[in-house]
Amino acid sequence: MMANPLESLADEQVPLEVHDLTVAYQKRPVLWGIDVKVPPGQLVGILGPNGAGKSTLIKAAMGLLPVSGGWVKVFGRPVKEQLKRIGYVPQRESVDWDFPVSVMDVVLMGRYGRLGLFRRPGAADRDIARACLEKVKMLPFADRQIANLSGGQQQRVFLARALAQESDVYFMDEPFAGVDAATESAIIELLHELRNRGKTILVVHHDLPTARNYFDMLLLLNMRVVAFGKTEEVFTYDLLQKTYGGRLTILSEVAEAVRQKS
Amino acid sequence: MQRSLLDFCRSVAAWIRGGLRLWVSALGLIGWLLVLPTVQAAKIGNVSESHWWGQALRFGSLADPSVRYALAGAVLLGLACGLLGAFLVVRQMALVGDALSHAVLPGVALGFLWNASKDPVAIFIGATLAGLLGTLTVSAITRTTRIKEDTALGMVLAGYFSLGMCLVTRLQKLPTGNQSGITSFLFGQAAALKPADLWLMGIVCALVTGIVVVAYKELLLVSFDPVFSRVCGLPARWFDHLLMVLLAFSVVISLQAVGVVLVSAMLITPAATAGLLTDRFHRLLPLSALLGVTAGIMGAFLSFLGSNLPTGPLMVLAASSGFGLAFLFAPRRGIIARWWREKSQSHRIARENTLKAVFHILEEAEFRSDVVSLLQLADRRRITLKISEREARMLVSHQLATMGADEASLTLTPAGWQRACEIVRNHRLWELYLTQAAQIPPDHVHDDAERIEHVLGADAVRELERRLSFAKYDPHGRPIPSLADLRRGGEKAPRPTTVAGYGK
Structure with a gap:
């Protein structure tokens, strides 16, 4: 599929290489023998039914989960050594939004990885955080407590925090889940801008119809890699049917999405 | 055993009866309005001065070494508990503090047994180990079974505490038991603090304050978003364990003055009060420490006025009164402000x-x-x-x-x-x-x-x-x-x- 352009790249130029990755929860495998090699400067959508292991894949790729086999390399080196080049947008529900911190405090957390242990963020970090908030149009909210934000605003704050990490590879877990239309288009615009600056972005996504327009490449996942390649090559009825199996409602959604494409 | 449990229940009932009066005096003191007859009535036992203000003067002059020890102890434990309690409350782990503090009791008893005397270091080691063992039991139960954390906490709390009660009653039957003062570990007696205890408290308090100040950024991130902290390369689990160990230390140094039963309130109440007054963690943390220290001083002072009363309940009453005041009068979230709006x-x-x-x-x-x-x-x-x-x-x-x-x-x-x-x-x-x-x-x-x-x-x-x-x-x-x-x-x-x- 994308093998040819990648062959000319040296290992340290490949943003993400996952080889034979297997993850099991209590001996029940969730991901089997995943092989993915992502070329630089791509916006990749990870699609698959519920329980396909989408979130598990990105968490395992960042080294957050114990793996039963295989390895992950980021720019040619083990992921543990490359954490500074990784940015992460977790699912919105993963934190307590009543926590007594301001929007600015949360975005500054994006700088913590670069600061290292026990060093406090300084004026330069604050400037970067402010610039990131400006990018997601949340600067006027910098001093608000995070509890007073809408879902879309919370997602923008998380995105600003990831931007403040100044990474080369971004992992995003359902950044479009439960956000308003304005936020969705703002986020996708931002992702395209990041991609154009040469960053590699992997996005767990759940909405089939928009997936076709949003992403350069798609990774169809259902415990194994069903297909990985350019969107126009992968977004076919057969492959989507293979990914989503016999789930009828989704199948009709697939048919509709493919019909719109042709 | 049965008899001593009965005695225990009776003394609890007596404390509850006394509680009403204590409420009044604690409230009055915080508002700088001492209710004269109430305090006089509460004054029983071996008091050398005949008026409450004489006692207050004695307390204020710090001439009495036992007053100095009690006061220093109260300040140290209020500070350590206030700081760590802030983390507990924002992490929604208040019950963990409760379980931990009850789980230390068997360790206290075994520390006593070690050389049949009140050796602070032996008790400190025994209690810390028992407390940490309690939290490990909780995490073992939740990891290997389908039992949820609150159930596991409740069981472990009660189980360890019961074991501790049995050991304590056994200890009191020993020839050295009665003068050993182990009962002060149940409800706290700041006046029983010795210089050796204070050294230990000082070391732990310095450790807690130092770590919270140095690792503020790390502890904040690990508390707010542990997964993200690992992407940032922070050893999140290591910081969790560090927090647990510091918590166990703070609980153990507070036992002598506050008692096993109530020490968790000194962790939670000042932090919860601070939470009503601010919604920024960098302000909540020192505020919680300040409220903890204030409650500690108040408790020591009130306990000195009515010299036979245990310090623990008085400190907690002072902390609770603080919470009550904040609940009513907090500038934005207090119910009076809300009613007014x-x-x-x-x-x-x-x-x-x-x-x-x-x-x-x-x-x-x-x-x-x-x-x-x-x-x-x-x-x-x-x-x-x-x-x-x-x-x-x-x-x-x-x-x-x-x-x-x-x-x-x-x-x-x-x-x-x-x-x-x-x-x-x-x-x-x-x-x-x-x-x-x-x-x-x-x-x-x-x-x-x-x-x-x-x-x-x-x-x-x-x-x-x-x-x-x-x-x-x-x-x-x-x-x-x-x-x-x-x-x-x-x-x-x-x-x-x-x-x-x-x-x-």
Whole structure:
């Protein structure tokens, strides 16, 4: 599929290489023998039914989960050594939004990885955080407590925090889940801008119809890699049917999405 | 065993009976209003001074070494517990503190048994190990079974505490048992603190403060978003364990002064109080420590006044009184502030409704006059003349209207006229919006507009006007007051009946 352009790249130029990755929860495998090699400067959508292991894949790729086999390399080196080049947008529900911190405090957390242990963020970090908030149009909210934000605003704050990490590879877990239309288009615009600056972005996504327009490449996942390649090559009825199996409602959604494409 | 448990229950009952009085005195002290007879009545036992103020003076002069020890202990434990409690509360782990503090009791008893004396280091080691073992038991239960954390915490808390109670009663039957003072570990006796205890407390307190200050950034991130902290390369689990160990240390050094039963309250209550007063963690943390220290000092002081009373309950009562005060009087989240806000809002709505009624009366008379009689107002609002008089006075006191010389009629001031126009305009714009944008029949929209008219902000009104392309009439055919009407202010010239809407 994308093998040819990648062959000319040296290992340290490949943003993400996952080889034979297997993850099991209590001996029940969730991901089997995943092989993915992502070329630089791509916006990749990870699609698959519920329980396909989408979130598990990105968490395992960042080294957050114990793996039963295989390895992950980021720019040619083990992921543990490359954490500074990784940015992460977790699912919105993963934190307590009543926590007594301001929007600015949360975005500054994006700088913590670069600061290292026990060093406090300084004026330069604050400037970067402010610039990131400006990018997601949340600067006027910098001093608000995070509890007073809408879902879309919370997602923008998380995105600003990831931007403040100044990474080369971004992992995003359902950044479009439960956000308003304005936020969705703002986020996708931002992702395209990041991609154009040469960053590699992997996005767990759940909405089939928009997936076709949003992403350069798609990774169809259902415990194994069903297909990985350019969107126009992968977004076919057969492959989507293979990914989503016999789930009828989704199948009709697939048919509709493919019909719109042709 | 049975007898000593019975004794224990009896003494608890006695403390509860005493509690009422303690509440009064704790509250009074915090408000710097000592209730004289109450405190005198609470004063029992071997007190050398005959008046409460004499005792207070003795406490304040710090001449008595036991006072100095108790005070230093209270400050140290208040600081350590306040700081760590802030983390517990924001991480929603309050019950963990409770379980940990109860789980230390068997360790305390075994520490006593070690060389049958009150050796602070032996007790410290035994208690810390027992406490950590308790938390490990909880995590082992939740990881290997389907039992949820709250159930596991409850079981472990009770199980370890029961084991500890059995050991303690056994200890008291030993020849050295009674003078060993192990009961002070149950309910706390700051006066029993010795220099060796204070050294230990000082070391732990310095350790806790130092680590919280140095690793503030790390502890904050690990508490808020542990997964993200690992992406940042922080050893999140390591910091979790560090927090647990510090917590165990702080609980153990507080035992002597606060007691096993209540030490968790010294962790939770100051932090919860601070949470009512601020919503920024960098302010919550020192505030919680300050409140912890204050509660500690208060408890030590009150315990000294009635010298036989245990320190633990008094400290916790002081902390709880602090919480009660914050609950009532916190500037933004206190219930009095909230009640006041709601009340002033309902008064504003009442005023605006009166203004609206005045406008309607003027409108019905086609604005030929600008005077409205109170009788008309009462009629229009379907209220008695007396109430309409009160409403009129409310307008006058807010400079929205002036009363006629006969005290029976009302004229709007320019400000009142403008506000009346705004309210009527909001009402009619909203009605029009509902009928046009939401296709709601015109006879269904009035009640909704009655509520919305008071809360529409300037931005929302501009947006409505744009969307309704600056309409001039509401769905019932009445003119919508225009910007020109708003600016007209107190002009006496009669308003042309045909003039309405925007566009001029």
